């Protein structure tokens with residue numbers, strides 16, 4: 001990533017969530033009016049003027065993935081919140097908007113958005129421009145997930161390490177080195193019992209040669225880390241997780257797409273994982 005500018009792929013992901021608001025008809029997988037404000041008029045006009053691009057098969061599949069991962073994480077968070085979790089840590093939050101459209105059930109949460117300082121700065125500028133004020137339960141934490149001492153990087157008084165934490169890490173691992181991912185899993189696996197990690201991981205090595213991989217590399221954020229499922233499960237168990245759930249295409253279709261009249265096609269691959277300690 002260009003450390004002076006902030007993440008371009010965070011903006012690209014937000015553009016796909018915005019396209020979902022603008023182009024996918026009345027039935028939404030994720031209703032997110034805030035993302036349109038964060039991106040602003042120019043971006044909205046660009047999406048509306050380039051609708052064909054957003055319906056290319058690869059872009060459509062990526063839109064499903066990006067919208068679904070947020071919806072799934074927020075659904076899991078809702079259940080965790082009902083069970084008493086009060087801390088929501090979003091690693092590599094980018095232009096995530098949950099904190100700005102939080103439902104009543106989230107009001108008792110402390111929400112911590114951890115991201116690279118440059119990406120966070122970019123978000124703050126967008127928030128100012130959109131006249132969106134910070135909710136009182138939202139905190140920003142500058143973090144470099146490539147830092148060797150992840151625990152120190154995340155060692156913040158904002159997080160109470162005696163209580164369970166719900167951690168989301170969406171669209172981030174693919175950019176991190178294997179060593180940083182190992183550190184992250186070890187750190188997350190050491191969180192108190194009841195903590196949860198919802199994350200995305202790429203199992204599809206063929207995607208290295210896709211249009212989107214090429215775009216990410218050109219943006220200075222190459223896709224570098226891929227997993228096999230057995231390897232991922234073994235690593236998570238070794239790090240202290242004891243319940244690992246994959247959002248398979250069949251489950252996703254049943255849970256989110258069947259009868260929902262969505263324009264978005266259901267996912268064809270598994271890439272969203274929930275791991276519980």
Ligand SMILES: C[S@@+](CC[C@H](N)C(=O)[O-])C[C@H]1O[C@@H](n2cnc3c(N)ncnc32)[C@H](O)[C@@H]1O
Nearest residue numbers: 007009010013092093094116119144145146171
């Ligand atoms: C593709 S974006 C995903 C953003 C968001 N999670 C979403 O779903 O829209 C990747 C995010 O990871 C963050 N990121 C990448 N490498 C990072 C690092 N070494 N430390 C902290 N954040 C990093 C970027 O700043 C960016 O916000």
